[in-house]
Amino acid sequence: MAIDFLELAEASPNPYVLLDRELRLVWMNRAYLDVTMRDRDDIVGRTMFDAFPSDPDSESYRQLRDSFEHVLETGETDEIALIRYDIARPDGGMDTRYWSATHSPLSGSDGSLKYILQHTVDVTELHELRQLRKEIGVVRRAEAVEARNRDLERESQRMLEFFEQAPGFVAVLGGPDHVFQMANTSYLDLVGRDDILGKPLREALPEVIEQGFVEVLDRVYSTGEPYIGRRDRVILEGTNIPAHSHRVLNFIFQPISEDDGTTTGIIVQGYDVTEEVEYEKRQSLLIQELNHRVKNTLAVVQSLAQQTFRDVPDSARAMAIYKARLHALAAAHGLLTESSWSPASVRQIVELTTSAAFGSLDGRVVLEGPNYLLNPEVALALTMIVHELTTNAIKYGALSNDEGRVHVGWSVESDGECEKLAFVWQERGGPEVHEPEREGFGTRLIRSGITSKRGTTVDMRYEPAGLECELTVTLECGALRDGGISSPMVPG
Known part of the structure; x- marks a missing residue:
């Protein structure tokens, strides 16, 4: 079953927020807004410490700042098992909160760190239980939360690796406008572009419009029936030199459907068989030439035999x-x-x-x-x-x-x-x-x-x-x- 990772993150009960290198909040899911008691428009574009102020001399400020700096400097994931970070209520008061947080680096197509994904878990109740049940109970539950965070992170990473390392080229298009949601390196290399994510097909690859591929995608999206292309020829401009822009592809447009049968997107998966087709063409030419030469050789052999036996009696x-x-x-x-x-x-x-x-x-x-x-x-x-x-x-x-x-x-x-x-x-x-x-x-x-x-x-x-x-x-x-x-x- 195909998974829309953005929709999955938005619907997740776990709070997620995405920060850029300046620690500005660029995206967060509904669970994050709920747990922090904020509206999206109030905090998007603001820095973390501006949206959620804390005393710069406090332990809370130092822990959170050090964790962010560690990720930015090393490009490695950092975890905070337990941090107190108070949250302002809408009525102006402050709520004492305890959190467990994981900060994961996200890289762009050039390999450089672009964003930090923060996964937070409100463990305030766990902290209060620690006061009631002493430290042992809290530690165990905090460790369980940490373990769950690590498992989720590893699973997400494995899924991304599977997608990136899939044989052949793969891309995921969303909605009736076929917006690029995901594309592996093979696909980006094929089309000669690395800026297509978030763009509809007509804008990202305008050269395919006149080649009929948009109409095929529209038909797949409307009917829910896959399309299989066998040795279809396509011109892909991008940064490809003219000699490499003409490609021959084997591929499938596979619709992504919900449980009720509604199509929400299309998976594009296939292989570039241009070199294979060119090899077969060259082989065919060589065989034709070989056949011509063999026929001429046999004709010469027959002629030589006739001349040799012409004067031989009873031959x-x-x-x-x-x-x-x-x-x-x-x-x-x-x-x-x-x-x-x-x-x-x-x-x-x-x-x-x-x-x-x-x-x-x-x-x-x-x-x-x-x-x-x-x-x-x-x-x-x-x-x-x-x-x-x-x-x-x-x-x-x-x-x-x-x-x-x-x-x-x-x-x-x-x-x-x-x-x-x-x-x-x-x-x-x-x-x-x-x-x-x-x-x-x-x-x-x-x-x-x-x-x-x-x-x-x-x-x-x-x-x-x-x-x-x-x-x-x-x-x-x-x-x-x-x-x-x-x-x-x-x-x-």
């Missing part, structure tokens, strides 16, 4: 096989380039490679398996294996006639740390299969399997009903966490 068949393998490699490279060399799915790899060699599958090649992602290294190796299996099926196997079928299935199993990919190619309905007397390059490539640090196995069986090839590879352990060999399955 047409070998040249066609060589070209087909180059095309398979180019197709796999194109698939990976389209996804910026991010993981590619097994289904995409098989569909692309088989259709490139065989044309429309038309039910002749049946694919069955999850949409599991493989990293580029594994994807390229699997592409070449599927290409060789498809080529053999077209020449000698199930795809060499009109009735044959190929079933391609894959599955993934995990033991919690490592994952194993099982890939099965099964042909049926083609000519009777016999194991060849010698293995060609394609068969050797298939048997080499997929390179993996954990090992790979290939089982090729020349069954009379059709070729069966089962490939298993243990993917690198910890891949799911480290983005290594594999990536998790995605919805189909």
Whole structure:
């Protein structure tokens, strides 16, 4: 639940008063006014010793003055466990009062001490009890008050530290005019200003008006529905140089609501992803350039091969096989380039490679398996294996006639740390299969399997009903966490 600290302080039953470095009273809550029997307009702007006079030679004056001076000189909190400080009544008489006070320094955005926050507790009754119950009772209760003050101070300090150290930028806007109530250092650095507190958004950041963000905040405030911005572009001027004023942000405008549903403010929280977006843009350009150069290289390799084999007798068949393998490699490279060399799915790899060699599958090649992602290294190796299996099926196997079928299935199993990919190619309905007397390059490539640090196995069986090839590879352990060999399955 969001907390309005100013409203909380105003409603607190504990007296609080804020003094500047000249010990002038700049703010106090209702509890303070009640306990001192004063009106706000009568004491705001006056010094502490002017608003509440005391004999400069008295112990009360000395205690209070010394405590204030200690805070101003050291920047450290000071506590007065018990002090007598008489208060004038509205009728002109004086009330004898005993107090316990804590003086806490408050710093500005530049780190220098700006204010002193005084938390006072009227312990007059405790002092009177001390006279009745002797000193022991009063001391214990005074210590309890001191302990409570320390706990409250520590808790308030922790809350402020949590806010300041929150990941990303955070700001709190109050009311329909979106007045800045709080903002951490990350937010101030983002907008390039440190003077926005207490100002409405239109005054603090005028450049965002024409960019539509005020309208979005108005809608969040009126509807109570949050707004999530994903890679929204914004221009923030402030002290930012022009090159740094254009930012890309992920953020949320989260309404702050009361128990009755009334919106009282908005929390702005998010992250600056400008560098991430720029990196992705540069990466995309580099990949496009790499793709262009690889395509040119493959074209040069193909041209060199044609010139080399042109005068070699009976080389047409070998040249066609060589070209087909180059095309398979180019197709796999194109698939990976389209996804910026991010993981590619097994289904995409098989569909692309088989259709490139065989044309429309038309039910002749049946694919069955999850949409599991493989990293580029594994994807390229699997592409070449599927290409060789498809080529053999077209020449000698199930795809060499009109009735044959190929079933391609894959599955993934995990033991919690490592994952194993099982890939099965099964042909049926083609000519009777016999194991060849010698293995060609394609068969050797298939048997080499997929390179993996954990090992790979290939089982090729020349069954009379059709070729069966089962490939298993243990993917690198910890891949799911480290983005290594594999990536998790995605919805189909």
